[in-house]
Amino acid sequence: MGLFAIGDLHLHFQTDIKVKGQTKGVWRDHERKFKNACDRQITDKDTLVLVGDHTWGKNLSECEEDFSYIESLPGRKILLRGNHDMFWDAKKTSELNERFQGRLEFLQNNYYSYEDYALVGTKGFTFEGPFYLNRKGQIIGWDEEREKHADSLIAREAERLRVSFEAAKADGFRKFIMFLHYPPTNILEEESIFTKMAKEYGAEQVIYAHSHGEMRFHDSLEGMVDGVYYSLVSGDFLKWCPKKIL
Ligand SMILES: [Fe+2]
Numbered sequence: 001m002g003l004f005a006i007g008d009l010h011l012h013f014q015t016d017i018k019v020k021g022q023t024k025g026v027w028r029d030h031e032r033k034f035k036n037a038c039d040r041q042i043t044d045k046d047t048l049v050l051v052g053d054h055t056w057g058k059n060l061s062e063c064e065e066d067f068s069y070i071e072s073l074p075g076r077k078i079l080l081r082g083n084h085d086m087f088w089d090a091k092k093t094s095e096l097n098e099r100f101q102g103r104l105e106f107l108q109n110n111y112y113s114y115e116d117y118a119l120v121g122t123k124g125f126t127f128e129g130p131f132y133l134n135r136k137g138q139i140i141g142w143d144e145e146r147e148k149h150a151d152s153l154i155a156r157e158a159e160r161l162r163v164s165f166e167a168a169k170a171d172g173f174r175k176f177i178m179f180l181h182y183p184p185t186n187i188l189e190e191e192s193i194f195t196k197m198a199k200e201y202g203a204e205q206v207i208y209a210h211s212h213g214e215m216r217f218h219d220s221l222e223g224m225v226d227g228v229y230y231s232l233v234s235g236d237f238l239k240w241c242p243k244k245i246l
C-alpha cells in the first residue's frame, strides 16, 4: 500500500484553453504522460491525493471528461480544492461527495484516513504580491492593500484547515499528513498560520502545489523545517510522476 500525491493537472478535455505555455514543453500531451506514470507506479491498493487545480472547466458539465479521466486512474483518489476549481463550491463539498460516491473523494472541512494517518487539508492561500524590487532585485516593499485582502482569505482557509484537523483528532487520530493547494508561506518563506498549525498538530508532512515553472518551483519551504517535511508536488515540477509520500 502506498500514498501518492500530485497537483495541478489542469485538465481541459472539454475546454479550449488559451493559457500560454500549458500546451508546450512539459505540458505537451501531459494527460497521457501522467496516466502512463500512474499505471506504472500505482495499484488499486494505493491512494492518490490530487492537490488542486484539476480542471479548467468552469462547472461540472464542463468537467465531465476530466472527471472520467481522473476516475480511470488506478487507486483510491482524493481531491483537494485549488484556486482554478470553479466547479467546487467549498460549502457544497458534501454534494460532490454524494455525487461521486465510491469513485472520488473530496477533501474539505473533513478528513480521510490512510493506515493510522489522517489526511487533512484545505486550499490555503498566500500573499503573492506584487512585490517591489530595487535595482539589485531585492524586495523593498509590496502592495499593502492586497496583503490586507490576502490576510482575510488566509484566516478563512486556516479556519477550514482547523475544522479538518479537529475532525480527525476527535476520531482519535494523532498522526497527520497536511495538504494545501497554495504554498504554506509567501516567497520570503516567513512563518505562516499554516506552518504554525502543522507544528501545533504535529503534522509529519506538508504537501502543496500551485507553483508552476522553474521560476516558481522554489518559492516556499522544501525538506525538513522545524520537524515538518515540506514537499512541492505540482505536476510540471514532478514531470507528471506522482510523488510517493508514504
Ligand atoms: Fe495550477
Ligand SMILES: [Fe+2]
Residues within 6 Å of the ligand: 053, 082, 083, 084, 181, 209, 210, 211
Ligand atoms: Fe493554483
